[in-house]
Amino acid sequence: DVGMTQSPLSLPVTLGQPASFSCRSSQSLVYSDGNTYLSWYQQRPGQSPRRLIYRVSNRDSGVPDRFSGSGSGTDFTLKISRVEAEDVGIYYCMQGTHRPTFGQGTKLEIK
Amino acid sequence: EVQLVESGGGLVKPGGSLRLSCVASGFIFNNYNMNWVRQAPGKGLEWLSSISKSSSQIYYADSVKGRFTISRDNARNSLFLQMNSLRVEDTGIYYCARDARELLLGGQGTLVTVSS
Numbered sequence: 590d591v592g593m594t595q596s597p598l599s600l601p602v603t604l605g606q607p608a609s610f611s612c613r614s615s616q617s618l619v620y621s622d623g624n625t626y627l628s629w630y631q632q633r634p635g636q637s638p639r640r641l642i643y644r645v646s647n648r649d650s651g652v653p654d655r656f657s658g659s660g661s662g663t664d665f666t667l668k669i670s671r672v673e674a675e676d677v678g679i680y681y682c683m684q685g686t687h688r689p690t691f692g693q694g695t696k697l698e699i700k
Numbered sequence: 701e702v703q704l705v706e707s708g709g710g711l712v713k714p715g716g717s718l719r720l721s722c723v724a725s726g727f728i729f730n731n732y733n734m735n736w737v738r739q740a741p742g743k744g745l746e747w748l749s750s751i752s753k754s755s756s757q758i759y760y761a762d763s764v765k766g767r768f769t770i771s772r773d774n775a776r777n778s779l780f781l782q783m784n785s786l787r788v789e790d791t792g793i794y795y796c797a798r799d800a801r802e803l804l805l806g807g808q809g810t811l812v813t814v815s816s
């Protein structure tokens with residue numbers, strides 16, 4: 590299985606400041622169709638996971654534009670331009686290029 | 701809006717069985733591969749199984765292979781997971797998810813507790 594490593598595991602951020610989440614895969618995530626199937630999910634406390642980003646950088650409907658995804662190959666990043674209180678939760682990356690695997694998650698908290 | 705409503709969870713003893721269901725709405729069900737994903741208490745997400753649009757291709761995680769069976773009924777917009785030989789470590793919230801490679805979760809999940 591493809592390993593997904595997220596860092597940091599905990600991310601304390603001041604309200605209004607940016608946040609950056611890293612996700613690295615043990616193999617390239619470029620699929621034979623040319624797409625890179627890397628998604629990001631947000632799980633707020635007590636809620637189900639919600640997909641934010643798919644195929645590296647495409648925001649899902651209703652996701653604020655302060656969220657952005659980037660990266661290629663094996664190295665990916667999710668950024669929040671200005672953290673708001675409602676962003677608290679755990680963020681997971683997931684690859685679907687091979688048999689799906691998730692990262693262990695990064696917990697965003699307000700400093 | 702994509703909606704996925706999972707049901708069928710509950711408390712079961714080790715070695716027991718459960719059948720989970722997921723009813724989909726808001727999209728053309730038979731146009732999409734579907735999946736089951738779970739989350740153990742306080743842990744991360746784990747993909748369990750996927751099924752293609754026509755049920756011709758089915759895959760399982762090693763942790764459930766030989767014990768769980770995924771199926772679907774396109775006429776009823778429904779996805780199922782038959783879980784046999786349940787273990788304590790199967791405890792968790794089970795979610796169904798749309799799409800083959802970029803899982804879209806849309807429900808609250810159903811809680812499975814395996815305990816004696």
